[in-house]
Amino acid sequence: MKSRLILAAAAAAALVGSLLVSIPPAQAAPGGFNISGRNLVDANGNVFIMRGTSHPHVWFQGETASFAELAGLGSNAVRVVLGSGHRAWGTSTTSDVTNVINLCKQNRLICMLEVHDTTGFGEQSGAATLDQAVTFWNSIRTALIGQEAFVLINIGNEPIGNTNPAQWTAATVSAVQRMRTLGFLHTLVVDAPNWGQDWTNTMRANAQAVWNADTERNTLFSIHMYEVYGTAAAINGYFDAFAQMGLPLVVGEFGNAHNGQNVDEDTIMAQAQARGIGWLAWSYSGNTDGLLDQAVAFNPSQLTAWGQRVFTGANGVQATARCATVFTGCGPGGNAPPPPTGLTVSGTTSSSVSLSWNASAGATQYQVQRAAGACTASSTFSQVGTSTSTTFTNSGLAANTSFCYRVTASNTNGTSGPSNTVTGTTGGGGTGGCTATPTVQSQWGNGYVVQPVTVTNTRTTAITGWRVTFTLPSGHAIVGSWNATLSGTTGTITASNMGYNGNLGPSGSTSFGFQASRPNGDSQTATGFGCTAL
Numbered sequence: 001m002k003s004r005l006i007l008a009a010a011a012a013a014a015l016v017g018s019l020l021v022s023i024p025p026a027q028a029a030p031g032g033f034n035i036s037g038r039n040l041v042d043a044n045g046n047v048f049i050m051r052g053t054s055h056p057h058v059w060f061q062g063e064t065a066s067f068a069e070l071a072g073l074g075s076n077a078v079r080v081v082l083g084s085g086h087r088a089w090g091t092s093t094t095s096d097v098t099n100v101i102n103l104c105k106q107n108r109l110i111c112m113l114e115v116h117d118t119t120g121f122g123e124q125s126g127a128a129t130l131d132q133a134v135t136f137w138n139s140i141r142t143a144l145i146g147q148e149a150f151v152l153i154n155i156g157n158e159p160i161g162n163t164n165p166a167q168w169t170a171a172t173v174s175a176v177q178r179m180r181t182l183g184f185l186h187t188l189v190v191d192a193p194n195w196g197q198d199w200t201n202t203m204r205a206n207a208q209a210v211w212n213a214d215t216e217r218n219t220l221f222s223i224h225m226y227e228v229y230g231t232a233a234a235i236n237g238y239f240d241a242f243a244q245m246g247l248p249l250v251v252g253e254f255g256n257a258h259n260g261q262n263v264d265e266d267t268i269m270a271q272a273q274a275r276g277i278g279w280l281a282w283s284y285s286g287n288t289d290g291l292l293d294q295a296v297a298f299n300p301s302q303l304t305a306w307g308q309r310v311f312t313g314a315n316g317v318q319a320t321a322r323c324a325t326v327f328t329g330c331g332p333g334g335n336a337p338p339p340p341t342g343l344t345v346s347g348t349t350s351s352s353v354s355l356s357w358n359a360s361a362g363a364t365q366y367q368v369q370r371a372a373g374a375c376t377a378s379s380t381f382s383q384v385g386t387s388t389s390t391t392f393t394n395s396g397l398a399a400n401t402s403f404c405y406r407v408t409a410s411n412t413n414g415t416s417g418p419s420n421t422v423t424g425t426t427g428g429g430g431t432g433g434c435t436a437t438p439t440v441q442s443q444w445g446n447g448y449v450v451q452p453v454t455v456t457n458t459r460t461t462a463i464t465g466w467r468v469t470f471t472l473p474s475g476h477a478i479v480g481s482w483n484a485t486l487s488g489t490t491g492t493i494t495a496s497n498m499g500y501n502g503n504l505g506p507s508g509s510t511s512f513g514f515q516a517s518r519p520n521g522d523s524q525t526a527t528g529f530g531c532t533a534l
Contacts, residue, residue, distance in 0.1 A: 032148025033110075033187040034218050038248045040187065040278065043149035044325045050077040050110065050250060050278030051321035053294060053310060056286045057100060058083040058092055058116065060298070064103060065521040066284055068420055069300040071107035072341035073311045074318040074361060078104065079112040079154065079252065079280040084136035086117040086128035091136075097143040105150055107339055107417045108327040112189060112252075112280065113144075114154035120195055123161025130156045130175040138182050145183070149326045152187045154252065155179065158224060160193035168193035169206040173213040180215050189220045191252060196224030204241050211247055222252030224282075225268055227261035229254070235267045239275055251279035255292045256306050269315040281310045297520050299445040300341060301358075318361060328415065337363040337409035340419040344523040346391070346440050350399040350530070353424030355407070356391045360416060363409035368392045375404035375421040397426050400530060425471060425528030433459045433533025434504075436468040438526065441513070446520050447479070451513030453495070455531060457504040465502035465534035468495040468512075473524040476516050484512035493526075502534070 033048070034041055042048045052075035055066050059081065070078050080100055085091030097113065104111035115136055117128040128136075133156040137144065144151060155175050160168045172190050179188055190210060192198035203210075207221050221242065229235050242249040251272060256265045272279050285298040294307030303311060311317045323336065337360035347354040355368065366387045371379035381404075384394055397403065402425040409416040434457050441451040453470075457463050471492050472478070478489040483501060487494040501510040516526065 032185060033152060034216075035187065035220065035248050038243065038246055039276065040220060040248060040250070042324045042326050046325045047276070048076075048110065048278075048324045049276055049320075049322070050112070050280055051075060051317045052077040052079070052109070053281045053317075054079040054081060054253065054283040056081045056283060058089050060286050061096070062519075063286075063298050063521060064099075065420060066298055067100075067103040067107045067109060068339055068417075069295075069298070069341055069521070070284060071109055071338045071417065072358065072360065073300055074321050074338055075109060075311075076321040076323045077110040077112060077278070077280060079114060080104075081116045081157075082113055084115045084117040084128055084133055086132060087126055089116075092140070094140045094143045097140050101143060101147055101151060105327075108323050108336075110152065110324050111147075111150060112152040112154050114157045114189075116157045118156030118159040120161035121159055122163040122167065127161075128156070130159050130171045131178070133159070134175050134178045134182070137179065137184065141182070141184075144186065148186050152189050152220070153179070153184065154189040154191065154222065156191065158191050158193075158196035162194055165193035165200045165202045168202050169209060172210050176210060176214050176219060185216060185218070187218050187220055188214070189222050189250065189252065191222045192224065194228075196222075196253060197226055197228045198223055198238075199228045204238065207242070207247050208245060220248050220250055222250050225251055225254040226258035226263055229268065230262045230264055232264060232267040232271075235264060235271060239271055239277065243275065249277055251277060253282040254279065255282055256309060257291070265309065266314075269313075273315045273320055297445060299520060302445065327417075337361060337411055337416045339416045340366065340390075340407045340409050342523045343405065343407055343419040343422050344440075344443070344525055345405075345422050345424040345527050346525070347438055348424060348426055348527055348529055349437060350426055350435065351397050352393050352395040353397065353403060353405070353426060353527075354391070354393045355405055355422070355424070357407055357419060359390050360409035362411050363416075364388070364411045365409070366390070366392070367408045367410065367415070368394065369406050369408070369418070370394065371404040373404065374402045374423045374425075379404045379421065381406060381418075394424075399426050400528075401426050402528070420523065422524050423473070423527065432531050433457065433463060434466050434531040436470070436529040436531040438470070438529050440525050443523075443525065447515065447517045448525050449513065449515045450526055452511030453484075453513060453529065454509055454511045455497075455504070456509040457506060457533065459533060460506050462503065462505045462508075463533040465497050466504070467497075467532045467534065469493065469528070469530050469532075470495070470526045471528040472516060472526050473518070473522070475522060476518045476524070476526070479515050479517050481514035482512060483510070484514075486514065
């Protein structure tokens with residue numbers, strides 16, 4: 001994404017015309033993505049057409065749930081923003097990039113990784129060169145080598161501004177050649193100059209030279225379509241030029257408006273679908289002005305109008321995305337469902353944990369998997385049941401015990417990757433003389449209400465008071481309560497009866513409730529309700 005763009009009056013005229021050039025045969029990079037003709041082909045030899053968006057990871061490194069959310073919205077690829085350390089947002093480390101790649105693979109997303117520090121070089125103060133971007137890629141090579149079947153390397157985002165765009169050709173040729181010399185066999189994605197929009201036709205006129213410089217013949221050209229592409233003529237003219245050259249093209253970014261001017265996103269999406277051209281819209285969330293946010297505050301259940309256009313509109317992600325066949329369950333003729341999203345613990349008893357989640361498009365069955373103990377990165381799962389709806393209750397469990405859960409979705413085409421994980425903790429049961437049964441009344445992106453928590457006397461004699469303990473997940477906090485006195489606001493909470501609701505006869509019951517806050521994107525609720533009679 002560019003911070004600014006200065007257009008010459010001749011920009012629209014410069015988009016007219018095309019080049020007719022013969023190309024040498026493509027050579028496949030072994031074990032990974034490669035280019036065949038004008039197509040991006042996966043490691044199994046099947047054409048892969050990218051449909052997805054960009055995720056601003058380097059600026060929002062805590063939003064790792066976004067990968068599952070984007071998969072749940074139907075994406076088959078995601079363009080991930082990284083930092084090389086030349087700009088204020090810092091350096092993406094080897095371990096961070098390894099985690100990003102693993103998150104992509106877990107959610108059956110092809111990762112296009114890009115360095116954003118190069119944006120607008122020559123015009124933007126502090127921007128990195130493409131050569132510096134290559135040095136960064138080499139510094140994290142251990143995260144990348146061996147991932148050629150799952151990762152595309154976008155060498156540098158919008159690497160030249162509008163000042164001397166002609167320098168793009170030599171800089172890009174040098175970057176591609178150096179990447180190959182360093183041993184990178186990945187499909188390399190190269191962005192156009194002019195802040196990605198190529199209104200001077202520099203990339204279009206010199207794409208053949210860049211292609212010829214790649215010893216692997218495995219370069220994918222990326223055009224960013226914003227206000228320069230406000231008409232069907234401009235869009236089709238650019239697409240036609242690459243078709244006539246026989247060179248591969250992807251729309252690496254586009255919006256529905258930019259700098260107060262219209263972008264013809266309908267033509268971009270319709271023509272990309274008709275021509276088999278991939279695209280990755282800008283961007284999931286987190287833009288400074290929010291105008292191109294596709295979701296409010298990284299919440300997939302609050303899509304903006306732009307987000308609805310990208311994911312659910314005509315020729316959008318859900319209508320056109322097909323997952324890469326390098327993932328289990330993907331193949332010609334159909335798609336396995338995306339991973340379920342929004343898995344949450346909806347209730348617990350002394351012997352059961354109840355779960356609910358959001359439906360996955362195309363799913364006919366869900367598989368519920370459980371691991372012993374609270375969720376960790378090393379949790380080992382086994383299947384404990386199936387459901388044809390979006391709820392499941394795991395019964396016959398020990399009291400006061402924690403379990404980790406996740407869910408997959410399936411249909412005749414295969415099985416999805418796993419959902420998010422949640423920890424469910426059974427309550428103390430009737431051994432304390434009472435039970436506490438919670439109900440999640442409502443929930444939203446950053447909060448929820450548990451009402452009622454029903455307290456029932458299980459003794460054969462009356463009780464004069466009760467205490468209920470429960471646990472809030474990390475980052476959650478009590479913001480209000482009623483009909484009980486609470487001991488704190490975070491962690492393990494004890495709720496004690498008020499003066500008017502402590503006396504309960506045999507089998508008698510009362511209730512209390514509370515509201516809690518939670519981080520955006522976290523779908524967990526309070527668990528582990530246990531009751532002690534006084």
